[in-house]
Amino acid sequence: MASDFYGEILAPSGAYKYFINGDWKESASGKSVAIVNPSTRQTAYNVQACTQAEVNEMFEISRSSQKQWAQTPLWKRAELLKKAATLLREHALPIASCLVTEIAKPSRDSMTEVIRSADLLDYTAEEGVRVLGQGKILNSDSFPGNGRNKLCLVSKVALGVVLAIPPFNYPVNLAVSKIGPALMAGNVVVLKPPTQGVVAGLHMAQCFHKAGFPKGVLNVITGKGSEIGDFLTTHPSVNCISFTGGDTGISISKKAGMVPLQMELGGKDVCIVCEDANLDLAAKHIVKGGFSYSGQRCTAVKLVLVHDKVADELVSKIVPQVQKLSVGMPENDCDITPVISETSANFIQGLVLDAKEKGAKFLTEFKREGNLLWPTLLDHVTPAMRLAWEEPFGPVLPIVRVQTVEQAIEHCNKNNIALQGCVFTQDINRAIMISDAMETGTVQINAAPARGPDHFPFQGFRDSGIGSQGITNSLEMMVKTKSTVINLEAESYAMG
Numbered sequence: 015m016a017s018d019f020y021g022e023i024l025a026p027s028g029a030y031k032y033f034i035n036g037d038w039k040e041s042a043s044g045k046s047v048a049i050v051n052p053s054t055r056q057t058a059y060n061v062q063a064c065t066q067a068e069v070n071e072m073f074e075i076s077r078s079s080q081k082q083w084a085q086t087p088l089w090k091r092a093e094l095l096k097k098a099a100t101l102l103r104e105h106a107l108p109i110a111s112c113l114v115t116e117i118a119k120p121s122r123d124s125m126t127e128v129i130r131s132a133d134l135l136d137y138t139a140e141e142g143v144r145v146l147g148q149g150k151i152l153n154s155d156s157f158p159g160n161g162r163n164k165l166c167l168v169s170k171v172a173l174g175v176v177l178a179i180p181p182f183n184y185p186v187n188l189a190v191s192k193i194g195p196a197l198m199a200g201n202v203v204v205l206k207p208p209t210q211g212v213v214a215g216l217h218m219a220q221c222f223h224k225a226g227f228p229k230g231v232l233n234v235i236t237g238k239g240s241e242i243g244d245f246l247t248t249h250p251s252v253n254c255i256s257f258t259g260g261d262t263g264i265s266i267s268k269k270a271g272m273v274p275l276q277m278e279l280g281g282k283d284v285c286i287v288c289e290d291a292n293l294d295l296a297a298k299h300i301v302k303g304g305f306s307y308s309g310q311r312c313t314a315v316k317l318v319l320v321h322d323k324v325a326d327e328l329v330s331k332i333v334p335q336v337q338k339l340s341v342g343m344p345e346n347d348c349d350i351t352p353v354i355s356e357t358s359a360n361f362i363q364g365l366v367l368d369a370k371e372k373g374a375k376f377l378t379e380f381k382r383e384g385n386l387l388w389p390t391l392l393d394h395v396t397p398a399m400r401l402a403w404e405e406p407f408g409p410v411l412p413i414v415r416v417q418t419v420e421q422a423i424e425h426c427n428k429n430n431i432a433l434q435g436c437v438f439t440q441d442i443n444r445a446i447m448i449s450d451a452m453e454t455g456t457v458q459i460n461a462a463p464a465r466g467p468d469h470f471p472f473q474g475f476r477d478s479g480i481g482s483q484g485i486t487n488s489l490e491m492m493v494k495t496k497s498t499v500i501n502l503e504a505e506s507y508a509m510g
């Protein structure tokens with residue numbers, strides 16, 4: 015894996031180093047965290063188990079380097095982001111290989127994640143120059159009782175130190191979706207990669223390092239979230255937290271101080287299929303949306319709510335497509351690969367067994383070998399079953415039959431998880447009315463839920479998140495507004 019480009023990130027001990035102030039270092043703890051390959055259930059890598067003292071040192075360095083970084087011209091920041099994007103593309107293969115090993119992401123999807131991340135950085139560089147390069151001027155006489163003797167210059171200034179915490183399922187793309195906008199806005203970043211995906215994250219960080227970012231602008235701490243996470247998120251030097259993951263985000267939001275939060279949490283994305291839907295289109299999107307990356311996407315289709323009139327026909331189109339999905343190892347680009355951990359596999363199995371006990375009809379059998387779960391399609395799922403409400407984050411898709419669309423909308427809005435949803439109908443007026451009624455951050459019309467393309471606003475309602483992602487919204491969220499008021503001796507009117 016190590017090459018001249020990546021050679022320095024690996025310690026002689028065989029554990030990957032952490033990255034601080036432009037240097038790759040071993041932790042004084044002398045301890046490491048084992049990264050288990052979900053496919054083999056064997057240890058594949060080791061990384062540093064960093065100490066609280068190293069966290070403190072990292073934040074101290076971040077605070078001091080931010081002052082210098084904020085004085086870097088926008089065009090220079092953009093140039094560096096574009097250089098990092100170029101290096102990500104040039105050195106993508108080792109990063110993609112880490113994704114296959116650490117998170118069992120199919121090879122093709124792993125490479126796609128890295129290239130998508132480079133594209134995100136390029137777009138962030140261009141959008142950042144535009145968005146951050148403009149401010150506003152306000153004239154006092156627009157408010158009753160005032161003459162034009164005050165000019166207010168409104169500018170966007172950096173927050174300071176952004177703590178970025180991405181999840182296991184996109185350890186590169188959901189890292190750069192935080193890092194790019196943060197750096198472009200003049201902040202510095204402390205990145206805490208997910209344990210599963212951390213080595214991909216370290217390789218990604220090397221691309222930023224080699225791109226020429228000044229020391230201390232991007233720092234990467236490694237260690238289990240359960241061990242150093244709370245110390246990180248409650249650290250007094252944190253000026254913003256950008257987090258993607260599960261319910262952990264909810265507890266972080268209760269512990270964090272007076273700092274802006276950008277949270278993208280779980281999804282229970284419903285797919286409403288109306289009686290007038292194009293069922294071939296719906297079936298194709300349901301299968302791809304439900305089973306890509308073995309359902310381990312917050313935007314995966316997690317519940318089909320189909321009008322009873324067309325349910326049998328829809329099921330007849332879905333089943334053969336599910337049966338055709340290849341099941342096996344990520345190295346072989348199988349459609350369904352092992353889920354991230356035994357804990358996750360056990361959780362998913364628990365939901366399936368609950369549905370079975372409560373009378374769900376199995377359209378494909380549930381089969382498991384270690385962390386590898388065969389795609390499971392359940393029909394006649396009822397609201398009494400946990401699967402109608404909870405997020406499996408696995409290759410399991412429940413189908414609920416409804417008598418009216420209103421029933422489907424009611425089910426969707428009853429769930430506290432409210433990220434995305436989708437609706438299939440051939441009547442655009444009806445589609446807009448249903449979309450407006452669905453209380454989720456995004457509604458896809460005649461397609462499966464998705465975060466991409468990455469410049470689209472992406473947000474969760476209720477327990478699915480705080481704030482909004484998407485490149486422009488992330489840029490706007492990672493600055494604060496500053497007013498500078500010029501007080502003139504006398505009123506002055508242009509052309510007056």
Ligand SMILES: NC(=O)C1=CN([C@@H]2O[C@H](COP(=O)(O)OP(=O)(O)OC[C@H]3O[C@@H](n4cnc5c(N)ncnc54)[C@H](OP(=O)(O)O)[C@@H]3O)[C@@H](O)[C@H]2O)C=CC1
Nearest residue numbers: 181182207208209238239243244259260262278279312407
């Ligand atoms: N919205 C989304 O895109 C995603 C949602 N999920 C949901 O979350 C569930 C669990 O997945 P998982 O990846 O374990 O999600 P977690 O929320 O546990 O982890 C997400 C990130 O948070 C870190 N973390 C864990 N504990 C803390 C803490 N106390 N303070 C700060 N950071 C912490 C993790 O680090 P570490 O890995 O070291 O624990 C990881 O980097 C999934 O089943 C799914 O329902 C998961 C992934 C993506």
Ligand SMILES: O=C(O)[C@H](O)COP(=O)(O)O
Nearest residue numbers: 310311312313464465466
């Ligand atoms: O958090 C997630 O799982 C991702 O945001 C989903 O992204 P995608 O829709 O591009 O797979």
